[in-house]
Amino acid sequence: MTDVLTPVLSRNWADDRAWTLAAYEAQGGYDGLRRAVTMEPGEIIELVKDSGLRGRGGAGFPTGMKWSFIPADNPNPRYLVVNADESEPGTCKDIPLMMASPHTLVEGVIIASRAIGAETAFIYVRGEVLHVVRRLQAAVREAYEAGYLGADVAGSGTRLDVVVHAGAGAYICGEETALLDSLEGRRGQPRLRPPFPAVAGLYASPTVINNVESIASVPAILAHGVDWFGSMGTEKSKGFTLYSLSGHVKRPGQYEAPLGITLREILELGGGMRDGSELKFWTPGGSSTPILTAEHLDVPLDYEGVGAAGSMLGTKALQVFDQTTSVVRCVLRWTEFYKHESCGKCTPCREGTWWLVQTLRRLDSGQGQAGDIELLLDLCDNILGRSFCALGDGATSPITSAIQYFRSEFDAGMHTPSAELFPPAASTLFGQEVPA
Structure with a gap:
């Protein structure tokens, strides 16, 4: 891999009237x-x-x-x-x-x-x-x-x-x-x-x-x-690409780098996590890709490396979340988006995303019922690979991976609202300090 940053597509972004x-x-x-x-x-x-x-x-x-x-x-x-x-x-x-x-x-x-x-x-x-x-x-x-x-x-x-x-x-x-x-x-x-x-x-x-x-x-x-x-990238994932870094980091933005760079390296370029933050989970390619955790900081961000870690490189949208974030609430917000954006053409996606949202809302509010986690997994299994396009598949990915890595938070949703375990004010990116 060449230098850490490889400005090619973005080399002229700061030029005077670069768009002309x-x-x-x-x-x-x-x-x-x-x-x-x-x-x-x-x-x-x-x-x-x-x-x-x-x-x-x-x-x-x-x-x-x-x-x-x-x-x-x-x-x-x-x-x-x-x-x-x-x-x-x-x-x-x-x-x-x-x-x-x-x-x-x-x-x-x-x-x-x-x-x-x-x-x-x-x-x-x-x-x-x-x-x-x-x-x-x-x-x-x-x-x-x-x-x-x-x-x-x-x-x-x-x-x-x-x-x-x-x-x-x-x-x-x-x-x-x-x-x-x-x-x-x-x-x-x-x-x-x-x-x-x-x-x-x-x-x-x-x-x-x-x-x-x-x-x-x-x-x-x-x-x-x-x-x-x-000369840039890896053997099977050649060249440069734009990584979108956002979330609980000091300097979010676009980082153009060779394929194969790691999140650890990109975080260093972005000034690291915000003060008081510890990495909890992140997406390698947007909200429709399975989430990863701090144990995956050194996974090469190329098609093969991310795939081997159980996720997808997708659009290289690196959304980074710290310890103040409720996984249940985050996944619920993403699923609400997919429910709203479903075109309604096929039953697995049209009906499945609706039921996913209802179940996640119960868990988020601390009113989960026995078997809700199994219900989520069953719904995801009936959507994955059975919907007309990849929207349905993408809606299931964050849910199944979140349960895999943070099942205890879903278990807590049987009796405690997410807002009590993770006060929203602590997670905001604006005007709040992370509690010690």
């Missing part, structure tokens, strides 16, 4: 595109394959391989869709990236579109972040004026149009096929697969769907090469 085309080009922006237009589409795909870039949206699927799934003999138009519907609790990497340096994403979109042969690309942005939508629209407009978009992309003779689309404001639209339905003007709900989007995606045409960070990482690979990218 002039500032981006001054830092070498669009150099990757200039190389890409001298290459054949297949060569670009092979380069991204060789780099080892894996999807940064959660699944970690090899990006170049995903691009290669587009069938060569399909006569329909091809589309690139960027999933910028960031809404996982604790995740805050894509929105800062698009706000600070939208041209990084736009350049990646142009390169990826050339690789798959798309003449139209869509950036689907969460509708609530209107300021980001406007900034992306301004960046796209600048790219058209500079000749990077339009009828003759960077003098290549190929065409590309980019549409910035404000989403419907639903967590479920982060699921790629629900996003496609929303983009087509329908209610955002997951589709049955197969067919997969690579064969029949947007408007029943071949479609590649990638996360913002995945696409934004491509220009640097084109500009600096495969060996440079592979």
Whole structure:
């Protein structure tokens, strides 16, 4: 692994007016595109394959391989869709990236579109972040004026149009096929697969769907090469990524580092836990990933290391909680979110998340009933792997892992409210000191 921090995507965030085309080009922006237009589409795909870039949206699927799934003999138009519907609790990497340096994403979109042969690309942005939508629209407009978009992309003779689309404001639209339905003007709900989007995606045409960070990482690979990218990260999880650090820490924020760094190292970069705090539990990839504890401080934060520890790297949203936090209350809040955001299409998720919330509320209020813990585990077992999409699976992960590591707190919910065991005022991040 290289240096502790590897500012690549975030290298220009602090520059004066970093979001403008002039500032981006001054830092070498669009150099990757200039190389890409001298290459054949297949060569670009092979380069991204060789780099080892894996999807940064959660699944970690090899990006170049995903691009290669587009069938060569399909006569329909091809589309690139960027999933910028960031809404996982604790995740805050894509929105800062698009706000600070939208041209990084736009350049990646142009390169990826050339690789798959798309003449139209869509950036689907969460509708609530209107300021980001406007900034992306301004960046796209600048790219058209500079000749990077339009009828003759960077003098290549190929065409590309980019549409910035404000989403419907639903967590479920982060699921790629629900996003496609929303983009087509329908209610955002997951589709049955197969067919997969690579064969029949947007408007029943071949479609590649990638996360913002995945696409934004491509220009640097084109500009600096495969060996440079592979010098960071680990053997199977190459490159750099953005970690979102939040919670009971002194300096929360975005930390761009090689894959394989540990939470212990990131906490040191963030000034450590707040005064008086001790690490109790944390999420490696947002609230839909199984929680980990202090015993996992030195687990490599890459796809293999976190997987071996029983969780998932997900979106690299490192939510850190100290000893003042009630695990039961925290898991309840997350589950209320998933219940609210369930699209209702499938019974396990629609009904299961509702019953999970009812049971957790009893335990949180100290009115738990005999068998409630077993009921929670049984409900999770009937949701996991049986729901239409991964939302249901994600709703169960924090519950089962919390019971695994902190069952005594759930047992206490049979007779004592969480608020008595863990007064909320002690856990607040604002205006309170941690009791000695």
